[in-house]
Amino acid sequence: MTELLVLSALGAAAVCTGVLVFVVDSMARATFCLLASFLATGAALLVMDLHYLGLLTILMMTIEMAIMVVFMIMLMMNPAGLMPMTMVHNTKGSAAVGATVFVVLVVGIWTVDWPERTGSPPADPTRQVGEAIMGPQMLLMIVVGVVLLATMVAGITLATHRGRYDRFGPDLDRGRPDDPVRGGLPR
């Protein structure tokens, strides 16, 4: 019972901080409200005894939001959090989409014939997750890994305005690359 109460409180916290993202007028606060929402979700997983998945959610989302806040402030024209701006655009359309998705999910949750639990959870769910990923789902993970890497490389290639000709000269014969920031290694 207590577990259920804590879970509900965490769920409510996740939703409320999620809503706050669109209420606050500072990009920094908006980002950290979103992070708070993710942290509540991660804590909910912890309460469900899914330690690894819960902690991983917290870990990854924290780093993600710490990086994202830099871009949010850079791109959303809210210098130093002092210039008020709005996170809400196309309010009617998004409200309609949000309401539809909510109704679909709620109807789905209550009408699906969920299977009854058989057996008991393992002593170490982390090991079970690892074995599932590294066993039957290995091919999927390899494919996803390669796709992610290709996306990252492609994204950086598209985003950077400097190529090897800028670094090593038109004939690629420069001994030391011409970089705006000097690295830490002798090249």
Add this chain to the structure above:
Amino acid sequence: MTRTSGTRAATTGAGMADPTTWTSVWAGLGVVAGALVLGLVLAWFDAVARAGVRVGSRAVLVPAAAAPVREGMRLLLGQRRTTVAPDRLLRTLAVCAVPVLALTSAAVLPLGGHSVVSTSADLVWFNAAEALLWVAVWMLGWAPNAVHSLVGAYRFLAQGLAYELPLMFAIITVGVGAGSLRATDVVAAQAGGAWFVWTMPVALLVFLLGAAAFTFWGPFGAPAARDIAEGVLSELAGLDRLLVELGRAVFLGVASATAAAWFLGAEDGPVLPGAWWYAIKTLAVMAFLVGVGRRLPLVRPERFADIAWMVLLPLTILQTAVVAVLVLGGFYG
């Protein structure tokens, strides 16, 4: 569920009913006190190292050892400072988060086969506590609405991008060697002198390097360097500053004890009682960390990023691969 929800009604936290979890109500307070002592001892080491390196005289070492306490009292009695139009909420959150995260990381310190929080992913717990510092330190730099502290915050993130992945691989290596992510299992796997440091020296060094980097201490102090008037710390005074400095010292102290547990076998050792060994190893790690760290010059984040990605990351991946092969060969039993 192996346990009914009724038996767990009093303990809603993660995995509180595990046999490796301390059940005593005093355990939490004990770990908080222990973590504070670790932080204080580290601060002493640091103060002595700085005084010794700078003056090179024994006469200054004794007063230097008292410096952390004296400085703490001064901050406690000092006035807090504020700036024009700060983000008060974020500043309060950040100032409280640093010491709280340090104590959170101490919760998974294994001691005598137990820890306050014992989950099936303790190593990730420590990593998550450390990762949350990214947000805390960035908020610390952002909240005062001042240039120098903001520059420090961005330096911390740049440094974070450099140290985080090698640190993660170092932590993963420990998990691979132990075959478990539970801190008490990691210690148990090193019983009888089979300390992980023998097969994972690179992981230990990278772990300590990461610890120095996430507390922006020593050579990784660029986010709070003098060239930007102490950066993220520049607008902090009084209690605010005390909490942040305390959090940094405790985090580094706890990381030293964690290194002693994960790589040096914690209580494992002959003749002396286990607790003595644990203390000796922790002090040795602290002495090594401070002794080396205070002799190195400040590293610029953009240079460290280059070194971290070109040298440290391949090294740690290689370290993990070597340990993985040893595990497959049955080396760890």
